[in-house]
Amino acid sequence: MRILSSQVIEQAAPPTLWTDVMELALKASADPDYYTPQRMHVDINDNSLLLMPSVGPDMFATKLASIFPGNSNYGKAVVNGTVLLNEGATGDALALLNGAKLTAMRTAAVACVGIRHLSDPLATTLGIIGGGAQGRHIAWLASHERDLERVFVYDQSPQVIHEFINFMADKCPNIDVALCEDAQQVVVNSEVVVTATTSTEPVLPNLEDLIVGKCFICIGSYKPTMREIPEAVYRLIDSVWVDANQAKTESGDLVFPLTNNLVSDEQVKHISLLLNEPGALGFRETRLFKTVGEGIFDLFAAKLVFEKAREGNLGEQVSI
Numbered sequence: 001m002r003i004l005s006s007q008v009i010e011q012a013a014p015p016t017l018w019t020d021v022m023e024l025a026l027k028a029s030a031d032p033d034y035y036t037p038q039r040m041h042v043d044i045n046d047n048s049l050l051l052m053p054s055v056g057p058d059m060f061a062t063k064l065a066s067i068f069p070g071n072s073n074y075g076k077a078v079v080n081g082t083v084l085l086n087e088g089a090t091g092d093a094l095a096l097l098n099g100a101k102l103t104a105m106r107t108a109a110v111a112c113v114g115i116r117h118l119s120d121p122l123a124t125t126l127g128i129i130g131g132g133a134q135g136r137h138i139a140w141l142a143s144h145e146r147d148l149e150r151v152f153v154y155d156q157s158p159q160v161i162h163e164f165i166n167f168m169a170d171k172c173p174n175i176d177v178a179l180c181e182d183a184q185q186v187v188v189n190s191e192v193v194v195t196a197t198t199s200t201e202p203v204l205p206n207l208e209d210l211i212v213g214k215c216f217i218c219i220g221s222y223k224p225t226m227r228e229i230p231e232a233v234y235r236l237i238d239s240v241w242v243d244a245n246q247a248k249t250e251s252g253d254l255v256f257p258l259t260n261n262l263v264s265d266e267q268v269k270h271i272s273l274l275l276n277e278p279g280a281l282g283f284r285e286t287r288l289f290k291t292v293g294e295g296i297f298d299l300f301a302a303k304l305v306f307e308k309a310r311e312g313n314l315g316e317q318v319s320i
Contacts, residue, residue, distance in 0.1 A: 001093045003316040004309055005262035011306040015144040018109035018301075019116060023189035025300035026113060026243060026272045033057045036296045038246055043223070046070065050081075054295035058088045061299040065099055067222070069198040075159055076200075078132060079103055085302040093320070095306045100133070106301035107293060108137035110243055111194065113218045114289030115145050117274055118191045118241065119215040119280070124149040127190025129183045129199035129204070129228075131155035131164035134219050138194050139164075140171040148172075152189045154180040187211060195228040196220055200252075214287040218253060222292055227252040229282030231287070234262040241271045244294040250290050 004012075013021075033056065040051035040064055047070075052063040067080030068139050081099030086092060123146045128135040131153045139151050151168065155161050161179060168177050180186045184205045187193055196219040197203055204211060211232060220228050234240075234257045248254050248268060257263045271289065273280050281287075309315045 001318055001320055002095045002306065003318055004097040004305055004311060005096050005315065006098045008309055008314045009098055009305050011106060012305040012314065014222065015109075015112075015141045018304070019112040019145065020139060021300050021304050022106060022109040022113050022297060023275060024091045026110070026270075027275055029244070029270070029272060029296050034296055034299075034300075036294055039295060041250075043194065047199045048223070052295035052298060054299040056088065056299055056303075059085060059094070059299065059303055060088055061085050061295070061302045063099055063103075063295065063298045065103065072132060072157055072160060079251055083298050083302050085306055095302065095309070095315070097302055097305060102186060102298060102301050102305065103293075104133045104137040106297045107134055107219065108141040109301075110291050110293070110297060111138045111219060111289070112141045112145050113271065113275075114217045114241065114291070115142050115192055115215070117271070117278070118148065118287040118289055121146070123191040123215075125190045126151045127186035127193040128153040128164075129155075129186050129193065129195045130220065131160045132196065134196040134292055135194060136164045136167045136296070137221070138196065138217070139168060142194075143172045143175055146192070148175050150176040150178055152180050152186045154183050155188045180296070184210065187214065191215065192217065194219065197228055198226065199228055200226050202230035203228050204230050204233065206232045208232045208236060211286065212236055215287045216289070218255070218288065218290045221251045221253040221290075224250065224252050224255045227256055229253045229290075230259075233286070236284060236286035237288050238267070238284045239288075240268045241274060241287070241289045242268060243271055243289075243291040243297075245270060246294075247290055247292045251290060253290055311320050
């Protein structure tokens with residue numbers, strides 16, 4: 001079995017390939033050759049434990065993840081975990097991967113599928129509300145989808161902002177990072193806005209004049225009690241594009257608008273439809289992509305890293 005660290009995962013493939021592979025995973029989510037049961041979700045106070053398996057025709061993967069939002073107050077990672085990749089024919093363990101880094105990379109790549117297909121191809125400004133691991137990885141990968149000149153970022157934690165600046169200086173030294181005093185300042189200055197928080201209240205301004213015509217990529221709100229998106233956004237969009245159908249029951253950003261008739265069930269569409277039929281985008285310029293994640297993304301990501309590591313003889317080979 002090959003042990004694949006955070007560093008190996010980050011170096012295994014270029015950013016655009018990560019996004020290409022997540023496009024394939026999104027398309028495969030309806031393929032009968034793949035089986036991804038609904039993830040097991042255990043809540044312990046404000047913390048969550050996740051078990052996410054996904055079975056493909058040649059390999060299967062299982063992710064064990066923990067989400068502890070309070071860790072950010074202590075300078076620790078909010079998301080931790082491991083991903084085990086197995087051979088489909090025999091069940092043999094192929095690789096054990098750092099789950100936090102794999103999640104950050106594949107989530108960023110899924111978000112960038114939304115940026116690739118929903119945002120203005122000429123966009124040069126990106127906004128990040130929530131500058132933690134997910135926020136900074138999305139900013140990095142997004143810089144390979146759009147010719148970004150400036151990234152506007154807001155986070156309540158000075159430590160998170162410090163880490164965001166250092167990360168961007170390393171990955172994207174030619175992109176200016178502008179620090180914002182609040183989320184509204186991010187939205188006003190950005191064409192594409194990413195929300196990556198654990199908020200229970202909307203973090204975007206509930207003002208149509210400020211949000212009209214923008215592309216929103218929303219990563220947080222992984223529980224029914226969490227919300228990042230205000231009512232005004234739903235009044236401006238044609239569709240809510242999602243990466244997984246369980247978003248309708250798992251995320252407050254869909255539970256709330258569906259319950260309160262702000263959007264209809266027919267308006268919630270899997271983004272794979274858009275990948276196959278670009279004309280399904282609609283005419284309104286305000287667009288929304290809500291991602292909650294799915295085990296098939298971990299399967300495709302783990303397979304990508306494993307194959308690249310095997311080609312380059314990366315990681316540590318061990319017997320267990």
